[in-house]
Amino acid sequence: MKYDYTAIEKKWQKNWEDNKAFAAKNDFTLPKYYALVEFPYPSGAGLHVGHPRSYTALDIVARLKRMQGFNVLYPMGWDAFGLPTENFAIKNKIHPVEVTKQNVARFKSQLQSLGLSFDWDREINTTDPKYFKWTQWIFIQLFKKGLAYKSTMPVNWCTSCKCVLANEEVVGGVCERCGSEVVRKEKSQWMLKITEYAQRLIDDLEEVNYVERVKTQQKNWIGRSTGAEVDFNTTEGDKMTIYTTRPDTLFGATYMVIAPEHPYVEKWKDSLKNYDEIVAYKEAAARKSDFERAEMNKEKTGVRLDGVRGINPVNGNEIPIFVSDYVLMTYGTGAIMAVPAHDDRDYAFAKAFDLPIIEVVKGGDVTKEAFTDCETGVMTNSGFLDGLTVEEAKEKIVEFLAKEGVGHPKVNYKLRDWVFSRQRYWGEPIPVVHCPHCGPVTIPEDQLPLTLPDVPSYEPNENGDSPLADIEEFVNTTCPVCGAPAKRETDTMPQWAGSSWYFLRYADPHNEDALASKEALEYWTPVDWYNGGMEHTTLHLLYSRFWHKFLYDIGVVPTKEPYAMRTSHGMILGEGGEKMSKSRGNVINPDDIVAEYGADTFRLYEMFIGDFEKAAPWSSTSIKGCKRFCDRTWALLDMVQEGTEFSEKNKREIHKAIKKVTDDILNLRFNTAIATLMGLLNTFYENGINKAELETFLKLANPFAPHITEEMNELMGGTEMLAHAKYPVHDEALTVDESVKVAVQVNGKVRSVIELPFDCEEEKAKEIAFADQKVQNFLEGKNVVKTIVVKNKIVNIVAK
RNA sequence: GCCGCUGUGGCGAAAUCGGUAGACGCAAGGGACUUAAAAUCCCUCGAUAGCAAUAUCGUGCCGGUUCGAGUCCGGCCAGCGGCACCA
Numbered sequence: 001m002k003y004d005y006t007a008i009e010k011k012w013q014k015n016w017e018d019n020k021a022f023a024a025k026n027d028f029t030l031p032k033y034y035a036l037v038e039f040p041y042p043s044g045a046g047l048h049v050g051h052p053r054s055y056t057a058l059d060i061v062a063r064l065k066r067m068q069g070f071n072v073l074y075p076m077g078w079d080a081f082g083l084p085t086e087n088f089a090i091k092n093k094i095h096p097v098e099v100t101k102q103n104v105a106r107f108k109s110q111l112q113s114l115g116l117s118f119d120w121d122r123e124i125n126t127t128d129p130k131y132f133k134w135t136q137w138i139f140i141q142l143f144k145k146g147l148a149y150k151s152t153m154p155v156n157w158c159t160s161c162k163c164v165l166a167n168e169e170v171v172g173g174v175c176e177r178c179g180s181e182v183v184r185k186e187k188s189q190w191m192l193k194i195t196e197y198a199q200r201l202i203d204d205l206e207e208v209n210y211v212e213r214v215k216t217q218q219k220n221w222i223g224r225s226t227g228a229e230v231d232f233n234t235t236e237g238d239k240m241t242i243y244t245t246r247p248d249t250l251f252g253a254t255y256m257v258i259a260p261e262h263p264y265v266e267k268w269k270d271s272l273k274n275y276d277e278i279v280a281y282k283e284a285a286a287r288k289s290d291f292e293r294a295e296m297n298k299e300k301t302g303v304r305l306d307g308v309r310g311i312n313p314v315n316g317n318e319i320p321i322f323v324s325d326y327v328l329m330t331y332g333t334g335a336i337m338a339v340p341a342h343d344d345r346d347y348a349f350a351k352a353f354d355l356p357i358i359e360v361v362k363g364g365d366v367t368k369e370a371f372t373d374c375e376t377g378v379m380t381n382s383g384f385l386d387g388l389t390v391e392e393a394k395e396k397i398v399e400f401l402a403k404e405g406v407g408h409p410k411v412n413y414k415l416r417d418w419v420f421s422r423q424r425y426w427g428e429p430i431p432v433v434h435c436p437h438c439g440p441v442t443i444p445e446d447q448l449p450l451t452l453p454d455v456p457s458y459e460p461n462e463n464g465d466s467p468l469a470d471i472e473e474f475v476n477t478t479c480p481v482c483g484a485p486a487k488r489e490t491d492t493m494p495q496w497a498g499s500s501w502y503f504l505r506y507a508d509p510h511n512e513d514a515l516a517s518k519e520a521l522e523y524w525t526p527v528d529w530y531n532g533g534m535e536h537t538t539l540h541l542l543y544s545r546f547w548h549k550f551l552y553d554i555g556v557v558p559t560k561e562p563y564a565m566r567t568s569h570g571m572i573l574g575e576g577g578e579k580m581s582k583s584r585g586n587v588i589n590p591d592d593i594v595a596e597y598g599a600d601t602f603r604l605y606e607m608f609i610g611d612f613e614k615a616a617p618w619s620s621t622s623i624k625g626c627k628r629f630c631d632r633t634w635a636l637l638d639m640v641q642e643g644t645e646f647s648e649k650n651k652r653e654i655h656k657a658i659k660k661v662t663d664d665i666l667n668l669r670f671n672t673a674i675a676t677l678m679g680l681l682n683t684f685y686e687n688g689i690n691k692a693e694l695e696t697f698l699k700l701a702n703p704f705a706p707h708i709t710e711e712m713n714e715l716m717g718g719t720e721m722l723a724h725a726k727y728p729v730h731d732e733a734l735t736v737d738e739s740v741k742v743a744v745q746v747n748g749k750v751r752s753v754i755e756l757p758f759d760c761e762e763e764k765a766k767e768i769a770f771a772d773q774k775v776q777n778f779l780e781g782k783n784v785v786k787t788i789v790v791k792n793k794i795v796n797i798v799a800k
Numbered sequence: 801g802c803c804g805c806u807g808u809g810g811c812g813a814a815a816u817c818g819g820u821a822g823a824c825g826c827a828a829g830g831g832a833c834u835u836a837a838a839a840u841c842c843c844u845c846g847a848u849a850g851c852a853a854u855a856u857c858g859u860g861c862c863g864g865u866u867c868g869a870g871u872c873c874g875g876c877c878a879g880c881g882g883c884a885c886c887a
Binding site (some may be wrong): 343348621758790 | 802804812816820823838866881886
């Protein structure tokens with residue numbers, strides 16, 4: 001019989017759908033397993049071969065866990081708000097709702113053609129008012145707790161999207177989405193206080209099983225540093241507080257620097273003889289985009305404040321104060337003490353402005369470069385700190401500052417609050433009304449969802465305001481508190497909003513009274529295994545951990561962390577090893593692969609391509625090996641003999657394979673799991689195969705290649721679907737061979753291979769090894785010094 | 801500059817605890833079947849020398865630890881990813 005993969009795959013996909021074969025049960029007494037992949041943005045381009053790498057991997061896990069008796073939740077949905085849809089809608093004059101519908105339909109049929117075992121009854125869509133009602137509800141809770149606030153501040157402004165971007169969305173000084181220049185612009189924006197959770201977002205990484213690189217990247221992004229705040233007096237009498245991580249070098253401070261935006265520039269206006277020059281510098285700095293600022297990295301610029309000086313609290317020295325854009329208003333206090341001898345940036349600035357450099361830590365050569373080593377240096381020129389190590393000095397100076405009342409230890413984070421508003425149409429409306437009397441107030445929860453008005457045009461206006469701002473029926477409303485005429489907030493939420501809690505909705509997706517019921521959350525959370533792209537580590541993954549912690553704090557979810565385990569797959573590259581992209585013309589379309597080879601082959605190849613965590617180039621020739629595997633598996637139908645017991649020849653290989661495949665799946669080694677299945681198949685071609693053996697093989701291969709295995713199982717008379725069958729269990733005693741080949745080394749070089757019984761005794765092993773003719777040849781004329789025997793592995797004879 | 805990761809055949813890669821380097825697959829070469837091609841099946845396949853048995857070399861480079869190193873340690877080099885004036 002021919003292996004007609006197209007017919008077989010259609011048949012089983014329909015069967016699974018009709019029978020709801022993968023619906024998670026609402027029986028909360030069963031052992032549960034929640035496998036999750038990042039839900040896609042349904043773009044117009046359709047599915048990319050990168051998507052199925054993640055989806056297939058966790059599909060394998062979900063299918064394995066189901067066969068092992070778990071009540072498995074493996075859901076899918078659509079993260080469908082976002083700019084590309086909106087832009088497409090504008091360009092083609094189709095409503096975004098319609099565009100989204102089309103894209104979702106396409107994505108869904110593509111996913112279904114891969115035989116992924118999603119529970120489609122729980123499908124969600126972030127643009128569905130029934131869904132975003134709860135996104136808005138969470139925003140209101142954040143607002144109530146003071147974690148959502150509006151603030152005028154310099155923000156990242158994409159010149160092409162005419163939209164504010166979060167720090168996380170600016171990559172290399174350009175817009176992550178469209179690649180256009182990003183400039184800084186003063187705007188009133190909604191912000192979320194993620195910084196309030198900075199420490200917990202670091203600490204609780206200890207409690208979760210994330211791959212190490214994800215943890216490291218999140219920690220670096222949050223950027224905790226410990227130091228001290230120190231108050232410098234000034235000749236104006238105003239206290240100037242600075243932040244430093246090196247309070248030990250306080251005696252070496254020879255000048256101070258404040259950010260151009262520092263409020264003291266205005267405060268000291270009358271005392272500053274060169275005020276105009278300073279303002280000109282400030283304005284020039286403000287015009288620079290982040291990208292330009294970074295470009296100027298090497299050349300330090302700045303202006304000295306003429307008329308005001310700082311006073312070093314440890315020695316009373318008067319030192320000059322500068323403004324310079326290398327000091328950021330958004331970090332620490334916006335002011336620093338500069339210690340050119342022990343900081344590279346201060347050193348460069350001091351050289352440029354010919355300022356004194358005083359060495360306070362011995363160990364380097366400060367006439368050549370800054371000495372920044374904290375490990376080896378010894379304090380000098382530092383009064384009561386002289387002779388101490390850097391660590392000791394840090395402790396002592398902080399003590400001193402506290403006693404004098406001029407400083408205290410301080411922890412700072414690089415993490416900034418999350419800019420949460422976007423001036424676009426296709427997002428969740430922020431459920432806030434601005435009242436002239438009451439200020440910003442949230443709309444009553446029973447009025448949620450606040451839906452988007454149906455309008456013909458979605459283009460942002462010339463001021464960069466949201467399209468919603470031009471719709472009077474939407475804007476004009478009454479204050480929910482006092483009833484006075486008021487105006488609605490017109491900004492919408494960023495795309496990251498809907499994805500910050502979506503995994504909770506899957507637990508109970510149709511609930512109208514809560515984002516999910518307590519019982520469902522109690523049962524299903526946390527997610528047992530979450531796989532997704534590295535690119536979301538400091539965006540979605542961090543945001544959703546923040547929201548989850550907030551929901552935990554207000555008693556909505558039962559766990560501190562949303563995901564018990566997080567892994568990350570590597571990208572699939574084009575054939576040449578470059579990133580797949582339309583412009584390079586190296587894009588592989590999953591539909592073509594499914595048509596040419598079938599979904600089972602496609603799934604196998606995506607998993608076999610290489611180390612799951614690493615990037616791997618697509619190869620249109622290598623995939624043939626996986627097709628051959630399917631063909632050869634199919635051909636077993638013609639080879640199979642009757643028999644309900646494993647044959648002696650195959651038994652041990654089968655038990656080894658059960659152990660290895662199961663183990664590999666749970667340890668991200670899908671490639672070697674498939675290699676093991678291929679090896680087992682080769683064994684069957686050598687030894688023959690009987691019915692019991694083939695049934696076991698089909699069960700093992702089912703999570704990887706579900707269609708062909710189900711079909712073969714049925715053709716062999718199987719009445720139960722493999723997807724619901726019991727997964728084979730190995731017998732440990734049968735995972736080893738009765739005899740093993742052991743290498744015999746002479747002085748560390750393999751000279752012969754001998755066959756020994758498994759777990760052969762040491763003396764016996766030595767005896768056989770020494771008796772070997774080849775070994776004898778190499779021992780001739782030498783004295784045996786000692787012999788090392790490692791059971792079942794090696795015998796090494798050391799001879800001189 | 802800082803942080804992280806990776807360097808193994810012609811190619812994708814294995815080697816899970818320091819114990820036979822190259823499993824599995826692709827490509828390539830040879831053979832069988834075929835009128836022929838495709839498909840399939842069998843054999844070979846790290847380099848060098850040799851008819852062969854076999855020997856020597858071989859996991860980016862230099863050194864070290866060890867009976868034994870792809871694996872551990874120290875120092876380099878190259879590539880990839882992230883961050884980037886965060887005091």
